[in-house]
Amino acid sequence: MITKKGFLCIVLICILFASTSFAKTKIISHRGFWKTESSAQNSLTALQKAADIGVYGSEFDVLMTKDNVMIVNHDGRIKDMVIEKTFYEELSSITLSNGERLPILEEYLLLGKNNKKIKLILEIKSLSTPEKETQAVINVTNMVKKMGMEKQVEYIAFSLHVVKELIRLAPEATVAYLNGDLSPQELKNIGCSGLDYHINVYKKHKNWIKEAHKLGLSTNVWTVNEQKDMEYFINEGIDYITTDEPLLLQQILFKN
Template identity: 50%
Template sequence: MKRLFIYIMLLMGVILPSAAKNRAKQVIAHRGYWKTEGSAQNSISSLQNTYKIGVYGSEFDVHITRDGEVVVFHDDDVEGIKIENANYADIKDKRLKNGERIPKLQEYLAAAKLLGNMKLILEVKEHIQKSDEDRCIDATLKMVNEAGLADRTEYISFSKHACDYIVQHAPKSKVSYLNGDLSPREAKEAGYAGIDYEDSVYIDHPSWIKEARQLGLVTNVWTVNDLKEIKYFFRQGIDYVTTNEPEKAKAL
């Protein structure tokens, strides 16, 4: 009878598991905390805003240009200019919605060094050519190491090739796969530290969070903005939630 009562209370959201963590330490700001005045996605200001609200980490995306400059930007093109096929000079004067210049990774890391121990969740974007993904990763790892941020940087990608390449060339780094087509066991066998899947993947595979935990994998869910859904995943034992509403999620 007692077990039944606890189960019902958990479903109602009245109590949380005794192992529940500080929720602020489970929140990742998607492309930084950009839903504030004067900010923009993947901007240095969104990175700084994430630090100000005190959550686990700030997620951002990187591409490499034809002439070897790694830039922080989500889409694979800037106003129709394909980043992978362009030289940096072709996009250097383009602006984000808040007027900031598109950051170079080196500039972004320099800003991050000033922000305590906040984690950097670095997504290597898929490139048309796998050789360009390799170039992007090589340059990224070099800059992260030179900035002294290796222990604060975690890597994610939809590209299995990119994840495998990072595991091979930076075996001590935490790498999580985004695409959702690997079971926890398959991700473990690939050498990944975790799975970082869309909410619908976990809904379709309700045992995967528990299975991942049993295998010692970290779990993250993206991109969840509805607070009821965030509460649901916290109750399921998810390790991290990536959201466009990090301040609201932290308040949970």
């Protein structure tokens, strides 16, 4: 656990790191920067702390309630309630491990808007039907547009239907696919901006990073927490690394 004093020292170092231009690979904090004092996964604090250390982006997960409220949470079930089958009022009193209330998308975006240098890597979670997924995409893209954040928000999804709907409804947006079952060429044909695949997918298909780059696609890998894996993907020329250990990755990139 990082203390408040230690965190302030880290922030100063990270500002220096962020001002340098030699680091080609960029850092995305997985569910924010939550491995630090008073933080929690997908919390507002985790987003703010990710912004404070100067990473490229902060990844977070979005689900839709039964009454179409978009909330920030990773799991589809919370405290024995299935989120897409539960009204928001029943979820509104739930608190995270750091004592914060379960955030809704609007307040998460608002905090991000106040930290303009950080990208918000928004994952729309898969839902039980294509119709619900389409509604979720409509809700999210309308909110992002209303808040004037089209250039700050980037999208990712496991559901191919969600990806295709994002491309259809927000054609200028950056959209990457997570599921790992499609080649770079197939993603290019669909209209994706990039691939965002698990570490094991890239290690199985060692040519996909170079192939993607030749096609003009971006490459992101998740979730990379070990130094040897970080160094491997940096050497492979990956564009983005999603990690729970952003400070470690910053140190490695700084040394390189």
